Amino acid sequence: MKSKGKIEIMTIFSIIVMLLGALYYYTKEEVFNPNRHENDTMDSVVNTTSSNFKPLVKNGTSDDYLRDTEYSDIKREPAVGEENETGNSKPFFQDVFTIYAIYDRYKPVTRTYFKDNGFKNYVIMSHSFIDPDGDNKINPERVEMFLSSRFPDKKKHEMCVINWEKKHLWSLKNYKPGDKKFDAAEAExxxxxxxxxxxxxxxxxxxxxxxxxxxxxxxxxxxxGNKFDKLLGYSDFITSSLYILYPDNEIGYENNEIFLERNLDIALGIAKKLNKPYIPFFWYRIHPKNPKYGLQIIPQEQMLRYLEKIVSHSHENLKVSGVFWWAPHTRQTDPRQIKKITNKTAAQNNRQNNEREIITQTYTKAFLKKILR
Known part of the structure; x- marks a missing residue:
């Protein structure tokens, strides 16, 4: 009887430990924290001492699996000229040019500046809220948890960008429709x-x-071709990266202009065909994959030239509808990094935070004054 009692006590104790562990995991992951963002390729902590860029990669599902889901009746948005279920073709919409920013990564004074100048908020849904197990299948419970915490008002119109830079994304890049890897990635x-x-x-x-x-x-x-037409038909807008890979002093402005025009033409062509607005991501730093100049701050004059090109460029009479102003976490705004801050690094982190606030306001003020007004 004593042995049996000990076993029961140990079992209860194990259950309690498991529950506490689960509670700690969800608290640590800050699932319910509306200010949380993940740290992946796109959403990385700014580290000005490192220029290494290592894309996070990791794999599938088929169209048959998709058909069996409870939400398989959600329809693809009609493209230009296509009729929807009511028999009316979907009109193309292009709002007034808008700058989108992640409000909760900035100080109150900058958030007020955003509101005063018509900036709109956007939210990143990164891989830990999509595929936390790394098995390349979405986790519906995790997705719903994210939506409940970040978008509690179901009726509100807000912006969400999916950032799932894992194996499925690279399969979409490197394979064609009809290939098992591409089709599985598209379906998921x-x-x-x-x-x-x-x-x-x-x-x-x-x-x-x-x-x-x-x-x-x-x-x-x-x-x-039409490689992404099916997938992007389910989205509300097209978005891609226009991060500058090389500074002008390395390859010349003319080559950066070619880079911007080429990628704008590709994206605007897809947007026109699918009747979607195109809103690219842009950053005031050189892309971190550049081994020599990665994360270097782009001078204001050069930034304005790039932004002017992005705003003014037209493809098939279509222009960008806005830009996503990118701002990754610094250690002091990333919940996972706060505990790692020491007295030695605090000054550097404060400088990074202040630098981001100043650059964002200074650059966008000049942009609004010179280009948009």
Whole structure:
């Protein structure tokens, strides 16, 4: 009897430990924290001492699996000229040019500046809220948890960018429709979009990174033909990266202009065909993959030239609808990094925070004054 009692006590104790462990995990992951963002390729902590850039990669599902889901009746948005279920063709919309910023990564004074100047907020949905197990399948419970914490008002119109830079994204880049890897990746992304639209019908959703960026030197053809028409038909807007890879003093402004025009033409062509607005991501730093100049701050004059090109460029009479002003976490705004801050690094982190606030306000003020007004 004593032995049996000990076993029961040990069992109860084990259950309590497991529950506490689960509670700690969710607290640590800050699932319910509306200010939380993940640290992945796109959403990285600014580290000015490192220029290494290592894309996070990791794999599938089929169209048959998609058809069996409870939200398989969510329809693809009609493209230009296509009729929807009511028999009316969807009108193309292009709002007034808008700058989008992640409000909660800035200090109150900058947030007030955003509001006063018509900046709109956007939210990143990164991989830990999509595929926390790394098995390349969406986790519906995790997705719904994210939506409940970040978008509690189901009726509100807000912006969400999916950032799933894992194996499925690279399969979409490197394979073609009909290939098992491409089809599996497409199906899982579509399943994610359908789930989001089912739970938050008014949420505007796009996929970061599609179309894929081409260099100024050669077009590798990642975005040829109608490759992404089916997938992007379920999104509300097109968004990709226009981060500058090389400073002007390395390759010359003319080559950066070629880079911007080439990628704008690709994205605007898709946007026109699918009747979607195109809103690229842009950053005031050189892309971290550059081994020599990675994370270097782009001078204001050069930034204005790039932004002027982005705003003014037209493809088939279509222009960009806005820009996503990128701002990754610094250690003091990243919940996972706060405990790692020491007295030695605190000054550097404060400088990074202040630098971001100053650059964002200074650059965008000049941009608004020179280009938009």
């Amino acid at each position: 992304f579509i399943k994610l979009l359908k789930l989001i639209k089912l739970k938050r019908p008014n949420l505007k959703v796009g996929i970061f990174g599609i179309p894929f960026r081409e260099s100024h030197r050669v077009v590798k053809g990642f975005n040829q």
